[in-house]
Amino acid sequence: MTKILDCTLRDGGHINNWEFSNECILATVNAAKNSEVEFVEVGYKMPECIEKSNINLVVMVDAKNIQNVDKKADFVRVACYPEQIHTAVNAVENFKSQGFGVFLHLMTADKFNDWKLLEKWENKNILESVYFADTFGAFMPQDVEKIYQKLQNSGFEKISFHAHNNLQLAFTNTIKAIELGAYSVDATVFGIGRGGGNLPIELLLKYLNKNNNEYLELIKKYYLNLAEKYKWGYNYEALISGLKNIHP
Secondary structure, eight states: OOEEEEOHHHHTHHHHTTOOOHHHHHHHHHHHHTTTOOEEEEESSOOTTOOOOSSEEEEEEETTSOOOOOTTOSEEEEEEOGGGHHHHHHHHHHHHHTTOEEEEEETTGGGOOOHHHHHHOTTGGGOSEEEEEOTTSOOOHHHHHHHHHHHHHTTOSSEEEEOOOTTSOHHHHHHHHHHHTOSEEEEBGGGOOSTTOOOBHHHHHHHTTOOOHHHHHHIIIIIHHHHHHHOOSSOHHHHHHHHHTOOO
């Protein structure tokens, strides 16, 4: 069964500069705990209000700005653009040696060309999974399948997918990844995220026959107000970003 990573507090934080209240942060983590969500990505650093718990806490590190990670985190996801892959691989190995679980996250995966490097990387088995991202929300389902197969051919057994919704295809593309056997997929509360937003986690839970009631209550209590204030989702800027496959 494909696992779920809730990246609301990290990817959604681009919308409000990560200024979530402590109450919202803790409620978001608790909703994940109670909804069979396996991972919660809490940001680019660990919020002080979060303590270790019985859910896997993930911190993202960008390859252009490698930094130390709070030991309260269980996993580190190292994100990189194609030209940063050497730095990212070294960082993944370093964080693994520190005792963290690790993800490698390939941004703009359709622009990645150095598949031979990944094929030759001898330590790929240290990964929890390798992610490929539709960073600008431009993928079609056939793109998801093509990149998934490239990663398989490069020797990765556990492959994960991160969708954006600029062309309103985040759900369709994520279903394709699940059908291909994705280890995990990402989603956010009410689709909060930059550009066209992300896959709404409450819809993903429904598709996977998991209880989404906690998330529906979370939306009503916190995220409806955020949506009224920040108005993420489908708009002209997001549309052009997806059609042209460029940063919003």
